[in-house]
Amino acid sequence: MQLIIEWVTNIIIFILFAMIIDLLLPATNFQKYVKMVIGLILILLMLSPLLQLFSIDVDRLLATIHMEGSNQQETMKNEFEMKKKEIQASQRAYILEQMAVQMKKQVAEELMKDYGLMVQNISFQTNEKEQLKIPDDIKTIEVTLSEQNEQEIVHPVVIDASKPLNQSSHDEARKKEIASFFAAKWGVNEEKIAVQIEGRE
Incomplete structure (x- = not known):
């Protein structure tokens, strides 16, 4: 909501500013170029919410891609180490069994x-x-x-009581x-x- 209010306010202020400039400029051939520039700026102001919506923060995008790549690399490394240990454990068990x-x-x-x-x-x-x-x-x-x-x-067992059992x-x-x-x-x-x-x- 705040974004819409700011957008409408900027358009109104710019229109008032353009009207003042139009009144101050003398009626010459130069005036039509000024009006064209003002019209283009007004169009950009009106389209600014769409431009902001589709704008991309390149640094943030690159940081996100790098982070995802690092996480994926770390996961792959951990999986590789686990597989390696499993294979080594299997080989060890087989060697010892044989x-x-x-x-x-x-x-x-x-x-x-x-x-x-x-x-x-x-x-x-x-x-x-x-x-x-x-x-x-x-x-x-x-x-x-x-x-x-x-x-x-089974042979008969003779117990000699004189000798202690050990x-x-x-x-x-x-x-x-x-x-x-x-x-x-x-x-x-x-x-x-x-x-x-x-x-x-």
């Missing part, structure tokens, strides 16, 4: 023969790096073992021995290997 299969095959026969145990699961804890280096980036290898499934002959120490010594066996077979530090025997935790 490595676990190979490691299991490598020790299966001898483990069964010497200890009567089978590998149920091998899991890894690794450093979070883009490029996984084996075995340097492996922090821990957790190996879960189970007893042989075949039924074994099953826990025996189990720990056995786990350490098995960890040493794995370390030799896999070429990794024994301290990185954690052995668990199902039913013996």
